[in-house]
Amino acid sequence: MNLPIDLDSLSPDQLRALAGQLITEVQVKDREVSERDRELHYRQTRIDQLSHEIAILKRQQFGRRSEQLNSEQMSLLEEAIDGDIAAIEMELEQLKPSPAERQREQPKRTPLPPQLPRTDIHHEPVSTACHCGCERVRIGEDISEKLDYAPGVFTVERHIRGKWVCRKCETLIQTPVPAHVIDKGIPTAGLLASVLVSKYADHLPLYRQAQIFSRAGLAIPRSTLGAWVGMCGVQLQPLVDALRHEILQQRVLHADETPVQMLSPGKGKTHRAYLWAYTSTQFSDLRGVVYDFADSRAGAHARAFLEGWRGKLVCDNYGGYKASFQQGVIEIGCAAHARRKFFELHANHSSQVAGHALPFFSALYDIERDAAELNVDERYRLRQSRAKPVYDALHEWLTTQRKLVCDGSGIANALDYSLKRWEALTRYLDDGSVPIDNNWVENQIRPWAIGRANWMFAGSLRAGQRAAAIMSLLRSAQLNGHDPHTYLKDILTRLPTHKACAITDLLPHRWQNSQAC
Known part of the structure; x- marks a missing residue:
């Protein structure tokens, strides 16, 4: 603990020594602050660089690809992109400030669904004896969960039909097999549903399904799967x-x-x-x-x-x-298509005129969000009271701007799209059961x-x-x-x-x- 110093009792040499010590401490603090500022600046610069790089990779991953790439090349490209994104995300995580520096609580991971089956794997010490000779006592536990997956397993339904005969008249009876979609075929309705859902909902071609079935223990030819479909x-x-x-x-x-x-x-x-x-x-x-x-x-x-x-x-x-x-x-008409014409001009060419049109559409969609939960009559009244004045103002603006732009320009085409389809675009105002767009x-x-x-x-x-x-x-x-x-x-x-x-x-x-x- 630093004690207060009586400056009046110090000699000139002691005062000079104290001043030199204070100057040295201030210089050290300045260097620490400067070093911390440089570290923060480096981190932020690196984070910006990596964020830009990961954005480019994701555009490559999800955007349009060159048609010159074959399927094998595309697969390798996707593997490389996935690996690069994972590496960059890890580096970004390392660059983030520590919890003490952030001074805020990290978001918690969403728990895995409780209905999933769970297998407990225990990790306990080989010996509970302490080096001092005492026996350790268990006081609690930490639990972490990881998600696992097991491939599908085939099962067989055995339809056993008993044969019953009368010994006296020798009449034989037997309960018929229930009718199936594929008569006398081997697949159950469940297997057929799996094939169809995988192909048409999950977009798995039949050759991939055949590979999956083979790994599950039964090779079903792709031609057979095609016949079932x-x-x-x-x-x-x-x-x-x-x-x-x-x-x-x-x-x-x-x-x-x-x-x-x-x-x-x-x-x-x-x-x-x-x-x-x-x-x-x-x-x-x-x-x-x-x-x-x-x-x-x-x-x-x-x-x-x-x-x-x-x-x-x-x-x-x-x-x-x-x-x-x-x-x-x-x-x-579709208001989203009309809005898109102006949005693309504003986003791609920084058109100020197109930018002035966007608030009109934003106001219309704000009204639609309020109208979404209303019934047909209430939606109609809301549109008449709030949306119709916005459309009237939009039409006046469109007409005025069209007189100021040259034919054939991008903004002229956007204006003409709405003006020529104005009646179709505004019909939804008069019917609460009609949507504003085709989304x-x-x-x-x-x-x-x-x-x-x-x-x-x-x-x-x-x-x-x-x-x-x-x-x-x-x-x-x-x-x-x-x-x-x-x-x-x-x-x-x-x-x-x-x-x-x-x-x-x-x-x-x-x-x-x-x-x-």
Whole structure:
């Protein structure tokens, strides 16, 4: 402990010595502060460098890749990227200040689900005797959990059918085997559901599934798996047709399309086919989506699917829908597409004019968030009172700006997109059951975009149509909160003996699990 010093009692030499000591201590402190500042500056600089590097790697990992890379090269690239990201994340963790420096609590890891089976592995000392000769006493324990996985295991159902005969009349009876989706085949409904869900929901091609099955102890040829998928597709088609019929009973629908490569028969090359998606809105009681696979983007495919339907169709500005609008279908524009035109100009070219449009759209979407939980009438009144004035102001701004820009410029095209489609864009204001944009159906197309990275192309038009049918059921099941494997296993079990007149009972939005009854 430093005692107070009486400066008056010190001699001049002692005062000079004390002053020199204090100056030395101050210089040491200054050097420590300077060193700490340099360390903090280095850490922050290095963190910024690594953050930039990891951002580039993630763009390579998730962004568009060069088409010149083959599958083996792409696999090696992905392995390298994964390793680099892991290394950078570890280095970033090491550069972070210590808990004492941060002086804040670290976020806790989310506990593993309690329903998962657990195996206890005990780690105890070989001897509990202390070096002093006493016996140690256990006073507690620390527990850490790690997640493990065991490959799937095949089991066999033995259907034993007893033969019963009357000794007097020699009459023999035997209970028949329950009907199966694949008559006289070896797969259960559960195995078929696993194959279909893995292929169409988890995007695992059949050759990968065959490898997984082989590791599990049973090699199933890919041709056999393909045959099972084809037969299931045929059996499930009436259910998909029933779902399409119910979707077309809705007065408001979304529609969108996305390209899918399809192998041209006999040519060994692919050409661009299209996957069309039709779905009810998020405001509808019916949650379902139907995919339609076609070999082109021709509007005739949309007209064929919507034949006889008269309602409000939320879509983008693709011309393939225009003919339907002349046949009684009412066009609903997409505010997200209109906003995107301005956002891209502002983000990519720093357009100030485009930037001025974005607050209008932000205000409209803030209103929609407030309207999401309201009923149809309340949503209509809210839009009339709050959204309509915003649209009026937006229209006045669009008209004024259009007079100031040159034809053919990017901002002119963005302005024209909204002005030419103004009536379609504002129709949602007059109907509380109509959404503001087409984002709902774009979310339903996303599984196909993910799948393209795995299976690359559809093998044929029939294969694409089969995929569209099965994915319609799986995605609709997910929209209704069902586990797709549980749903598909149950309907594949019931379908062979289910009455055709009651097929709608098996649709995802009406389905009741027979195994849970």
